[in-house]
């Protein structure tokens with residue numbers, strides 16, 4: 001099957017395969033599903049296929065549709081340097097802004113009619129004016145343009161944007177393809193099983209957690225950090241960023257997400273251990289939501305440290321929102 005760099009996700013891959021083979025390409029796709037399941041990777045494969053002159057799109061004669069992987073176009077996509085592909089991601093500490101969408105519109109006005117691909121990830125990080133400008137473009141898409149909108153939280157998108165897109169839903173991976181992805185990245189099998197447990201089958205999240213573990217100096221040290229957090233909660237961001245990383249909103253969001261996956265991955269196997277880990281992971285997810293809705297990153301880290309060290313985190317449940325400065 002084409003898109004074989006993406007493991008699992010047969011339904012999504014097959015859907016793209018059939019559409020491209022028939023040459024029936026929608027002007028916009030919404031790849032929706034939890035963070036870290038492989039949506040971005042599939043989107044990039046689809047972009048490469050759309051741009052590769054040897055992909056066999058629309059030719060029922062060719063047995064397979066897919067990028068050749070070998071031509072100038074495929075190499076250019078791989079090195080993020082293709083004149084027909086624009087990738088929009090949030091800048092450091094901010095969303096995807098109007099300036100980026102204007103730049104994209106300018107890009108689309110060049111070489112009109114030729115195939116050009118716009119990949120936006122994650123689409124829910126579009127700032128409000130940027131989202132409106134994108135919607136306008138989706139309403140009257142320039143010929144040849146294909147939009148690939150990667151989105152972890154489609155409920156946060158304008159429904160008018162969602163309705164302009166063909167939706168491709170991607171869920172967590174089954175255990176087997178998940179373990180295959182991690183084995184391909186030289187993650188020890190036993191740890192990979194833990195990471196499957198911790199992330200519920202999201203290989204991207206598992207690899208981030210693996211990096212965090214490595215950054216801490218191994219599994220034992222990582223477990224020690226989450227069992228007894230550092231005195232200054234701001235030191236917690238060291239698990240998600242290289243030395244010198246600032247505890248800004250994005251770093252804190254990443255850190256809290258890693259902590260939630262981490263406590264769940266390394267939970268005790270007895271019912272009490274599972275209950276405690278579930279309680280901690282749920283509260284950490286709640287803290288992450290507060291940060292997303294512009295809660296204070298510093299308070300979030302303080303709360304995370306409280307959650308990790310509390311013997312009875314359930315007791316914190318009603319105190320946390322206030323300590324985060326959210327009414």
Ligand SMILES: [Zn+2]
Pocket residue numbers: 052053054067068069070071072073074
């Ligand atoms: Zn090619």
